Amino acid sequence: MQSQSKVVDYLLETNEFDWEIAPGKTVKAWGFNQQLPGPTIKARKGETVSIKVKNNLQEPTIIHWHGIRLPAAMDGTDSVQRPIEPGEEFEYRFVVPDAGTFWYHSHYNETVQVEKGMYGAIVVEDETDPVLDDEKVIMIDDMKLSASNEFTKPSWFIPRIVERHDGREGDTLLINGKENPTLEIHGGQMERWRFINSSSARYFLLHFEGRQFKIIGTDGGLLEAPILASEALITPGERLDIVVGPFEEGETFALESLGYNRMTFLKAKRQTFATVKVKEPKPSVAFVPDKLRTIEQLAPHDTPVSRKVVLSVGPSLKDGMNFLVNGKMHVNDKPVVVGETQVWEVSNSSMMDHPFHLHGFFFQVIEENGKAPDYLSWKDTYNLKPRTNIKIAWMPDNRPGTWMYHCHILEHHAAGMMANFDVIDGSKPYEEKPATHMHHHH
Ligand SMILES: [Cu+2]
Secondary structure: OOOOOOEEEEEEEEEEEEEEEEOOEEEEEEEEOOEOOEEEEEEEOOOEEEEEEEEOOOOOEOEEEEOOOOOHHHOOOOOOOOOEOOOOEEEEEEEOOOOEEEEEEEOOOHHHHOOOOOEEEEEEEOOOOOEOOEEEEEEEEEEOEOOOOOEOOOOOHHHHHHHHHHOOOOOEEEEOOEEOOEEEEEOOOOEEEEEEEOOOOOOEEEEOOOOOEEEEEEOOEEEEEEEEEOEEEEOOOOEEEEEEOOOOOOOEEEEEEEOOOOOOOOOOOOEEEEEEEEEOOOOOOOEOOOOOOOOOOOOOOOOOOOEEEEEEEEEEOOOEEEEEEOOEOOEEOOOEEOOOOEEEEEEEOOOOOEEEEEOOOOEEEEEEOOEOOOOOOOEOEEEEOOOEEEEEEEOOOOOOEEEEEEEOOHHHHHOOOEEEEEEEOOOOOOOOOOOOOOOOOO
16 A cells, blocks of 8 residues: 655756657747656555656646646646746645646647647556556657748738638647657557647547457546547547457567547548557456446436536637627636536537536536436546537535636637636625636737
């Protein structure tokens, strides 16, 4: 048993640095400790993590710990802290209460900072994890680069509204910061692969040229039972833990994304992100049980709805299109009370997909378009197809403060599809906040 009081220390220094994404192809990345992705933060469930962030960029930053159920003050948004100015240091300190795959990324000027590489993985382990022969963290990203490998923003109206509408997608496809890397696995062995979609807007429809794998976990840790699949959608912000193998020595196949139509102007096609090579065989100790854990349902699917959240788009003369929550941009939503189960209906009335992300809490999807889901899971990011509505249940536990939800297509978030709300202690008086402050960094 690990001690509950153990503290795991990290120092993350943000910098601009040269990063070679392929032989002879170097970008001016922004990131942590001159690595892309940044260092993987590793801890065991229940440990305390102390992460000092030293900002060596020429502009402020804030770091968000996506999926960690931490205190509001540590969430890393400009609603709960002052930005970390150039030259400043800020210590994030929190307990990691859940095992699973999480990630950290800039939450300030994020359409620029995340695109340039300001992200990394967080892996929290527990003794109840299934035993595999090895594991890999696989961070999916893409970059939109000019012919001279520079990050540029479209300046003309039409390309600008395409990027605002679709989100920023690029032709430079990255796995762990590299173009078409080789992933190796021993013949006869089984590994846990922890996928994290850290791209601005790319929908990743995982496929291994038809080979089957087992899905064992989602955003909030293990499922109740493994699910056999040959493809799985991972939208921006989401995580998916799978078990791959065993394969035969000498096998080579693509880690690819099938085309997923999310109703963008630019259409997605089938693309290879990495190549998997199977090396000489080794004995296996892997064991994936049929029962991984129990997930209690938070609320029956016919529970009355306590709040409606409508994601939509509206016209904008200046920008072509605005992205809205309940008809407005950058919203302050009503508070929720500690200990009161929330059942929200989240609907997408637009004609494109949006991955809905709730900060700081996991939810269960208890209904989608009127039907109970096939299986329960803990989620913090869930994709809504056009004209779809979901019912989610979640519990605001005793972590009062200001939180937020937003679309995880970063350009949609920046264009208004976000809301702040408070979690409040019901025994104390609540003071309404003044009108929303805007979060624009142009
Ligand atoms: Cu969106």
